[in-house]
Amino acid sequence: MRYLPQTKKSRDNMLSAIGVTHVDALFTDVPAEALNHNQFNLPDHQGELAVERTMNQYANQNRPASAGRFFLGAGAYYHHIPATVDYIIQRSEFLTAYTPYQPEIAQGTLQVIFEYQTFIAQLTGQDIANASMYDGATSCAEAGLMAMRVTGRKKIMIGTPLHPHYRETLMAYLNNLPDADIEDHITSDTACVIIQSPDFLGVPHAYDDWRKRCDAVGALLVVVVTEIVSLGLLPAPAQADIVCGEAQSIGLALSYGGPHLGFFACREKYLRQMPGRLCGRTVDADGKPGFVLTLSTREQHIRREKATSNICTNQGLCALAFTVHMSLLGEDGFKTLARLNHEKACYLADALSGVKHVKLPNPHFFNEFVIEIPQKSDVVLDHLRRRDIIGGYAVSDHHILVTATEMTTDDDINMYARALSDILTEVSA
Amino acid sequence: MTQIDDTRGLDYHESLLWEKARSDTPGVDLPTPENKPLRTGQNARAEIGLPQISEPQAVRHFVRLSTKNYSIDHGFFPLGSCTMKHNPRLNEKMARLPGFAHLHPLQPMETTQGALALMCELQRWLGELTGLPGVCLTPAAGAHGELAGIMTIRAAHLHKGHHHKTVILVPDSAHGTNPATAAMCGYTIRTIPTRETGRVTLSAFKEALGDGYDVAGMMVTNPNTCGLFEKDIREISDLLHKAGGYFYGDGANFNALVGKIRPSDLGVDVMHINLHKTFSTPHGGGGPGSGPICCTPELAPYMPTPIVIKDQNTYRLEQAGERPTSCGQLKGFHGQFGMHVRALSYMMSHGKDGLKRVSEDAVIHANYILSQLQDDYHVPYAGPCMHECLLTDKIQKEKGVTTLDIAKTLIEYGMHPMTVYFPLVVQGAMLIEPTETESQAELDRFIHVMKMVAQDVTAGRTDTLHTYPVSAPRRRLDEVKAAKEPNLRWKVS
Amino acid sequence: MTVHFTKDHEWMKIEGDTAWIGITTYARHALGDLVYLELPETGRKVSKGEHFAVVESVKAASEIYTPVSGKIVEVNSTLSSNLDDLKEDIETGWIVKIKMSNPSEVANMMDKTAYDQYVSTLD
Incomplete structure (x- = not known):
């Protein structure tokens, strides 16, 4: 009960000030049969030590990426997080603040959001960005819905291999709406074309042709990026109308899938159709510069059923972690990080494609790529796991998506190549 | 006093990162790349225009900005319907254990048994506390939980062939997310007026319900946003159920009920729980939240996927397509796991007596x-x-x-x-x-x-x-x- | 030329089969400081009661409904950048001109006196 300040005496004081003798006198509107349920099959309160013991037991049954020999990416990436990031995001003033509804006492959060919006707009080559969304998959679904609002059309084309979770999420959102659907071709009914780059199989794409194809039918071009570090090496998707995706790679731990950080940027002309929070610069009563949440007439608390989305939180603390990490990286650091990722992946590609029977179907990649093997992917991955190597993600029966980041060591890569060679010899195709 | 900038005492003027002089070296030391030819099939990116500062400058920037914020750790924060309670630091410490923080969502499940067991235990706590044993942890926030819940209701109706159920009843005192969510699910919103009494009265409800033929469900926050308990809620939910509608409970105000009243005993069929409200995961200046949903066994087949399943002594995530009636996947991966750790840590600390x-x-x-x-x-x-x-x-x-x-x-x-x-x-x-x-x-x-x-x-x-x-x-x-x-x-x- | 008023606080000037539509002083005050006006496209067909424009203040968005059916033949696009002109002024404050398809819809609308009387009953 260490979190509850009231004593029996103070509680009795307050009850008597209210004019009742028992707390249940405040619950008289509750149906009697529902009040004071006492059959909860749950334990009583515990001290910190006991809770820590249990939590440690749970944690110790997992094999984290930090144990090394880790080659899994596919939409979530194990990167280094500078110590400063975690220190800043644990400051009370950021950690335990609310959405900045009272701007006079929330300028810290608001300036960070403004800086985050600027970072995202710069990285994506877009005019504006919102204050962040749940994750890449929901951000992609919101982009689809926004394209439908802008064009008044109901069909969405997926142009390059899209992360299967993103596709599923988009489909689930579209299923709610009459006639909305995903298609594999572009027509005059197409609201947008979604291009993931690098795509789910790791291949980077150029945008000029897609831009032309979209313009020919009046569709929007939506670019999805699941590995935001790639924007330090690949050209910006400036041709797009909307760029969205996942920014977990900068500043956020894998955390078994969340919280991560969805980002959403677009051209200024679509500002009023954007979902999510926006922070803008203005002045206060003394003329001093300051920031506020703005353009909220797009949002649910004002527009209700006519809002652009029901979303009302952003991933505030995650956007902070991103912003702190980006400020530490700077222009040079961000680009160096991207290049290091690519070079590690090149080393990994050479090491694995040097193994007998392993093929590399796609010559171009950023920090992950597909290997083709004669044996079953899941069998090989399971053998690797038994050797304490997390070898990648099975994208098909004979294809594994493997990933390297700056965390991957040359020793890890050499060990992977040796183990794969052994396993492919041991396991018959 | 000469005017240099607005800094006075502890009140610091702090410019934008882009307004600071660009440092030669960034705030990180990374290995030097070999700069071999690229295998991306594209040219390297040109100048982006990012700012560049050293680590001490970065630390000062963000610490100074932090001092411009008010937080629950500063003082009283009576923001209605937001449940700004103390955020125990134990929960932060637990979420940062390497066995949780550095776990990849797509790892082989043999290597994540502890995380899955934790999620299963959180599902059990939420099921017990709400009396609604079908639990899906994936929604990323309250509004996302609402979406999950209404999509669950919709999937149930469509599965039963009830295509005529196209209306969701929402009181005018509801959070804006309720009508916005119902609209995202393609529903028409019919408003129940509450202005006179601050509550949904039986007569106002009956009028909105009509014969109930087209009513798919009702979204009600209880206690409501006027701070009042909906005293006719049993009669209302009974009538709604008779008309074939489902009762969506908005969990924003669960802090008034937790450990004392189960929503299932009030007739709720499905509700979301804001882990960032009732169970104290930090609000973080606007997120991340976490909004698991809890529902009756009748609705459980329609919940989003995946949920965590216990087989004998092993835990696993539901496979794709394993529950074909599910309304689908609503986000990448399987939820705000970091928030699950914090919330369970909070629940265990309180126990049923503390809650x-x-x-x-x-x-x-x-x-x-x-x-x-x-x-x-x-x-x-x-x-x-x-x-x-x-x-x-x-x-x-x-x-x-x-x-x-x-x-x-x-x-x-x-x-x-x-x-x-x-x-x-x-x-x-x-x-x-x-x-x-x-x-x-x-x-x-x-x-x-x-x-x-x-x-x-x-x-x-x-x-x-x-x-x-x-x-x-x-x-x-x-x-x-x-x-x-x-x-x-x-x-x- | 006559000017008609609606309970939704729109004014309408009729000339032949064309209606100039704007919002009244009462509406303008109720909306507070306006920050944005969303205008329709010329050529759009609208039915009586349908919204054709949205005005926004910081904390509210209000739809403007057409009291008559017809086709939007002209949009006062200068208003977007001159929100102060959006007022009860038949020369500069009109939002759209609608070529009416059913001029009989104008019957039963209030004149200035009746509208002022109506407004005085509101709180």
Whole structure:
């Protein structure tokens, strides 16, 4: 009960000030049969030590990426997080603040959001960005819905291999709406074309042709990026109308899938159709510069059923972690990080494609790529796991998506190549 | 004093990152790349225009910005329907254990048994506390949980062939997310008026329900956004169920019930739980949240996927397509796991005995405030209230002092304002949610300031009330300018 | 030329089969400081009661409904950047001109006196 300040005496004081003798006198509107349920099959309160013991037991049954020999990416990436990031995001003033509804006492959060919006707009080559969304998959679904609002059309084309979770999420959102659907071709009914780059199989794409194809039918071009570090090496998707995706790679731990950080940027002309929070610069009563949440007439608390989305939180603390990490990286650091990722992946590609029977179907990649093997992917991955190597993600029966980041060591890569060679010899195709 | 910038004492002027001189070296030391030919099939990216500063400059930047924020760790934060309670640091420590923090969502499940067991245990706690044993942890926030819940209801109706059920009933006092969510699911919204009584009355409900043929469900927050318990809720849910509709419970105000009242006993079929409210995961200046949903066994087949399943002694995530009636996948991966760790840590710390104290103390606190302020402020609906109380500026407005002035005066006195101008069913609403983690001294200080404001208004000392805050990092901001001339990012000037 | 008024606080000037539509002083005051006006496209067909424009303040968005059916033949696009002109002024404050398809819809609308009487009953 260490979190509850009231004593029996103070509680009795307050009850008597209210004019009742028992707390249940405040619950008289509750149906009697529902009040004071006492059959909860749950334990009583515990001290910190006991809770820590249990939590440690749970944690110790997992094999984290930090144990090394880790080659899994596919939409979530194990990167280094500078110590400063975690220190800043644990400051009370950021950690335990609310959405900045009272701007006079929330300028810290608001300036960070403004800086985050600027970072995202710069990285994506877009005019504006919102204050962040749940994750890449929901951000992609919101982009689809926004394209439908802008064009008044109901069909969405997926142009390059899209992360299967993103596709599923988009489909689930579209299923709610009459006639909305995903298609594999572009027509005059197409609201947008979604291009993931690098795509789910790791291949980077150029945008000029897609831009032309979209313009020919009046569709929007939506670019999805699941590995935001790639924007330090690949050209910006400036041709797009909307760029969205996942920014977990900068500043956020894998955390078994969340919280991560969805980002959403677009051209200024679509500002009023954007979902999510926006922070803008203005002045206060003394003329001093300051920031506020703005353009909220797009949002649910004002527009209700006519809002652009029901979303009302952003991933505030995650956007902070991103912003702190980006400020530490700077222009040079961000680009160096991207290049290091690519070079590690090149080393990994050479090491694995040097193994007998392993093929590399796609010559171009950023920090992950597909290997083709004669044996079953899941069998090989399971053998690797038994050797304490997390070898990648099975994208098909004979294809594994493997990933390297700056965390991957040359020793890890050499060990992977040796183990794969052994396993492919041991396991018959 | 010579004017250099706005910095005075501990109040720092802090420029944007882009306005600082560019450092030669960034705030990280990375290995030097070999700069071999690229295998991306594309040219390397040109100059992006990112700022560049050293680590000490970066630390100072963010620490200075942090000092411009108010937080629950500073003081009283009675933001109605937001449940700003103490955020225990134990939970932060637990979420950062390497066995949780560095776990990849797509790892082989043999290597994540502890995480899956933890999620399964959280599902069990939520199922017990709500009485709704079907639990899906994936929704990323409250509004996302609402989407999950309404999609669950929709999938159930469609599976039964009930295509005629196209309407969701929503009281006018509901959060905006309720109608926005129902609209995202393709439903038409029919509003139940509550303005007269602050509650959904049986007669208003019956009128909205009609013969119930087209009604797919109802979204009700209980206790509602006026801080009142919906006393006719059993009769209402019975009628709704008879008409073939489902009762969606908005979990925003679960802090009034937790450990004492199960939503299932009130007729709720499906609800979301805001882990960032009731179970204290930090709000973080606007997120991340986490909004698991809990539902009846009847609706469980339609919940989003994946859920965690226990087979014998092993745990696993549901496979794709394993539950074909599911309304689908609603986000990448399987939820805000970091928030699951924090919430379970909080629940275990409280236990069932502590959680009952949570709801009782939260309700006592709100009623204590109501009892002390009811002579000074207009109370639109008589108490007792639940975990939050609703006042308005009706009395003060006659002297030209509005809810906005009262809120900004609280800032001047070092407190965060209550929720203002919501719910929309009363004019000049002030919704006060003190939560259970305040001492009586904090409550008394708030009451004192509120009484002082009321007395100032009565005595005609209103001039300064319009000027507050003057001691905060900023005075009132020009929101009209912000909206009229949107300036949403730094640009090269 | 006559000017008609609606309970939704629109004014309408009729000339032949064309209606100039704007919002009244009462509406303008109720909306507070306006920050944005969303205008329709010329050529759009609208039915009586349908919204054709949205005005926004910082905290509210209000739809403007057409009291008559017809086709939007002209849009006062200068209003977007001159929101102060959006008022009860038949020369500069009109939002759209609609070529009416059913001029009989104008019957039963209030004149200035009746509208002022109506407004005085509101709080």
